[in-house]
Amino acid sequence: MNLFSHLLKIEGIMHQGKTTIEKVVGIKSGFTTLLLLLFVCLSPMAAIVMAPSLPKIQQHFAHVPHIEYLTPIALTIPGLVMAIVSPLIGFLADKFGRKKLLILSTVAYGIVGLAPMFLDQFYLILISRVILGLFEAVVLTVSTTLIGDYYSPTLRQRYLALQVTAASTSAILFFALGGYLGGISWRLAFIVYAVPLIFAVLGQMLLWEPKIRRSKDLHLDTAHQDDAVKFRPNFMLAIWITAFIAAVSFMILQIQIPYLLNSIGESSPKTAGNIAALSTVFIVLGTFAVQYMIKKSTPMSLNLLIGFGLIGISFMLLATAQSAQQVLIYAIINSFGSGILLPSVTFWNMRHLPQEKRGLGTGIWNSFYNFGMFSSPILIVYLNGFTGSLKMTLAQLGPLLLAFAVFCMLFDLFRHLIVKAKLTA
Structure with missing residues (x-):
């Protein structure tokens, strides 16, 4: 079934003025x-x-x-x-x-x-x-x-x-x-x-x-129980910071491919463009992988672990690259991880927003995400001044991102355990 045919069979659109999802x-x-x-x-x-x-x-x-x-x-x-x-x-x-x-x-x-x-x-x-x-x-x-x-x-x-x-x-x-x-x-x-x-x-x-239905009313409406969430600023701040880090991580390869190729003697803009284009295809494939994970009810903790983990591994591999072919292979790993990570942090944010705060929460998420994209090249230039080269910067960022991937997994996992314990208490 193609995408358009699938869209014609959607379920769950909420009509204006209706109180149930039909x-x-x-x-x-x-x-x-x-x-x-x-x-x-x-x-x-x-x-x-x-x-x-x-x-x-x-x-x-x-x-x-x-x-x-x-x-x-x-x-x-x-x-x-x-x-x-x-x-x-x-x-x-x-x-x-x-x-x-x-x-x-x-x-x-x-x-x-x-x-x-x-x-x-x-x-x-x-x-x-x-x-x-x-x-x-x-x-x-x-x-x-x-x-x-x-x-x-x-x-x-x-x-x-x-x-x-x-x-x-x-x-x-x-x-x-x-x-x-x-x-x-x-x-x-x-x-x-x-x-x-x-x-x-x-x-x-x-x-x-x-x-717009307020979360306190949704608790009384069984058709909207999944939307009956409270706005928790401290927890949302953690999600928004994660979005910032995801954006910084994603943009590193998007911007730094020509500089990375130049460091190994491959200065052709055509080569950089081809690698960027092929990598984008794997971002798309990563988003399809996320949809499969959604169908299998994969926990958010695993999505974040895989997404950040693949990007972190790709950074460590890119630090060792000696040819354009190796850069392409490692960029594919990076892009597939990005394709999993970016939609995951998007609906992680949306999942925890009550409807009356959904616009504000989405706006703040966009702000953190776009500041991350804008800051990424500035941050890399700054870090290169300390490490001495782009490759050394990537070699340092890789393990840090892997550690952050594990932290995100544990953070989301423990939070679910705490919430479950409160519900059963």
């Missing part, structure tokens, strides 16, 4: 799910579409002082803005509702994304990228929150895993599309930002505002 089978429900998965693709779109055109943009604005520094900032600034504003966005989604905020922000995302096609001043383009980051934060936070609102816990985990699948797959498509259009004109690459305008129209037709 079975819904049909074309509309399948498109609703597919649309929510597509919204997450706007996050990689924010950076990747522009990436192949950076040299041409820098050349076009060569007269701008320090353009060699400002051009990459224009690429990454949406992610930093997203990290800063996501908690506020989540709070607003809980306070004023989801759908209208998502639709209006998607329209604004498309309009602001198209702006560089017509702007002749680089600083105006930079400002448009800052504003783009604001609306990107809304789209990702609210669409993820709606997955939590619409679906039963089992389907929720499955579709959160598919979010990572969709984002990773779309990243490959956007890079190729951005490269093709950018080859014609760097301005033409931004035409891709017209796509969100279509998403906004579909969202207005297919989405609905969920009825």
